[in-house]
Amino acid sequence: MTMIAPNPPGSWLRSWVRALTPPAEAAIATMSKAVSDRTGPFSPGPLHVCASVPAYPTKTGSNLHLPSCSRSAPVGRHGRFALNLPSCLRSDSVLRKVNTLEPKTVGDQFALLVSSVVDYAIFMLDPTGKIVTWNDGAQRIKGYTADEVIGRHFSLFYPPEEARSRKPDWELEVAKREGHYTEEGWRLRKDGTRFWASVVITALRDQTGRLRGFGKVTRDLTERHEQEEARNAARDREEARLRAHADRMAELERTKAQFLNLASHELRGPLTLIRGYNSMLQDGSIPAGQVPAVARLLETKLAHVDLLVEQMLETARLEHDAFDLFRQRFDLGDVVQEQLDIFRPLSPDHQFMLDDDGTPLIVEGDRARIATIIANLFDNAIKYSPAGGEIWCTTRNQGSQISVIVRDQGLGIAAEHMPRLFTRFGRLPTEENVTIHGTGLGLFLCKEIATRHGGDITAKSEPGAGSEFTLILPTAP
Template identity: 40%
Template sequence: MGIEDDDVRRLHQAGDAVYRRLVEGVLDYAIFLLTPAGRIATWNAGAQRIKGYTAEEVIGRHFSVFYTPPDIERGWPDEELRLARRDGRFEDEGWRVRKDGTTFWANVVITAIFHSDGNLLGYAKVTRDLTARMEREREQRRMAELVEESRRMTEFIAMLSHEIRNPLAPIMNVLALLGRESLSARGEWCVEVANKQVRQINRLVEDLLDVSRVTTGKVRLSVAPLELGAVVRDAVEGMRPAADERDQLLSAHLPQQALRLTGDRTRLIQLVSNLLNNAIKFTQRGGSISVDLRREGEEAVLTVTDNGMGMTAETLERAFEPFSQGAEQARGAGGGLGLGLALVRSIADLHGGRAAASSGGPGQGSTVLVRLPLSAGPPGSH
């Protein structure tokens, strides 16, 4: 037993030195001792890293040097010591000040140290920098608020779209009946203008409903094997009258090789039509729009290029966000809610693809590129 007692004694003696070196070398926590009056008596490496002071600069100073002026004015540092002395331990979180004047969010634990006779020897103070954690929690709360705001906005858009669509149906029916009547030239012109505007409103409402369905995950693709070249050709022909109306040259370059994939034909036609509608809208009268479809590896690559008003770098960053239009587009587009490219990206995503936009800048035209994965086998093999 005597040999074991000697070992324990030696271990305790060595342990004191090891413990001191351990505390002094800790980097993630500021650990230091305070006198009963609150003056700093020791200083570890973590304290220097977190608070910015060297031991020579801070030992002997009152620990209130780390507190903000409002906390000092209300006597909070001394109150912390009083509570620690009364309860044996005190814990708090709040802003603390570094040597360079910057602040950080700190978790502070102050432990009162008493002699065996009950007299106060001082305090041990441990401080952790929780700024990064607080910023993460703040960002998580902000993201949760944005998600909830987006959900409410999507529900409102869906409700509003349905409410707008309800009176559109009878208006369209009335215009159809008027179109069959014998009207003066001015009357025919009025009906034609009204029809055009009602179709525009109807398209905007459908786009709003589509955005609502996509963002709430309510879109269900009706997939089947198809040949993408035929889909693109049908979409181009469907949009050609709109291009002709603006005297624009709309050309399509499709591959002779069939590009087969599994997808929703209606949605893919909508994708191509939205690309073309966007290009037509933002290209001046007499401009040109080119559609190119090709194969790259196991992907089909569709590009729509125009020589229209182009996009700034800022507009490009937000090009695929709903309700996003650059100032230059808003001035020259002649209507629209900035939903076309948002739907393009959503439909591409639903098919396992992706979309990107590029532009040389204002007046330099734009290119939108969509990549879609091809099927391993021909139509009918799935």
């Protein structure tokens, strides 16, 4: 049963017969007049409308069949009447035809305009959300023909998760309540691909306020959306770069402050001692028998200052990307022996033990900087073994790599401090080592130098049981 509103009675038929040629219009006019004649008060009696023309040509050249019919409906002056239309006059079939008609009225011209627009999908829904009209733009954007979508619920254009959550129905409820609903979001084409859509849904009501359906306009904005996403991504990258740069500058400022504080602290001690003993040597206040011992002490302090200055310079080179490596082939065993010869007389309280199987330890790299690694490992072993004891150095050629292991019997390191061990200024503040000098740069530099040679440094330790550091470098090709 098709519900038709008056205003005036019979005008609904004229809106459909524009597709017909004059003979067919005359036949339909018979039906229209019969409806128009029933303008009296409501009567429950039947209204008979008959048309018995078998077929009429339309303006498009096809035949429109109007089989003989007899239908009844209650009609009132201010009421509505109900009329069962033949299938040829129902909206699906007629609206598909109307898009091809020669425009004669403003209404026809508007229908032709809507039909011809290809940049916008413009179609109508019934009050339940089923599609009742379709234009060329809708077919181009969504990929469906009119025959494929008319009568189906418009949720087929939504991603599955939104369809399951009944978002399309919610949008209609908003449009019904507010008059319209707008959004941008992902929609689906017939082939399953996604496109970014600008959507406007408008509630359509007649003069009595009754909801007759919804108008829906969709535009494919995928290209614009992708451009916006690209701009946003570029902006985010630039903001991230600027934040990283700002963080880097702040970190450099903190590093500089730490650097200066440590430098002044670490240099002040040995320089004060050197200055004092030098003054005593000049005025002859040191007995002749103690001069050799004082000389050894001064040599130790000068070595400490030299190591400290070298650590600071190397850190500065790293900060400014000026850390160039002078590569050459050499035997790492010779470097280990040289450093042992330097440190043995500087620390008579420690026994240095070398475990060397005599295998050549040929590597390729910056000899001076790798010597700095060995020196730092020996220096730490001495500093963190204040009670003396043995310091073992084990060297091994393992084929593709060479290892140097330095093990002491000192204070050891708690597990919670291990992650900070190789960080810049990563000194471990404990009650046991609070009086031990150091910048916290030594192991950081060792790690950096080893990494830049394709190697690594690892550590194992237990509190009170000493520490073991292992330098690994690739064997020279």
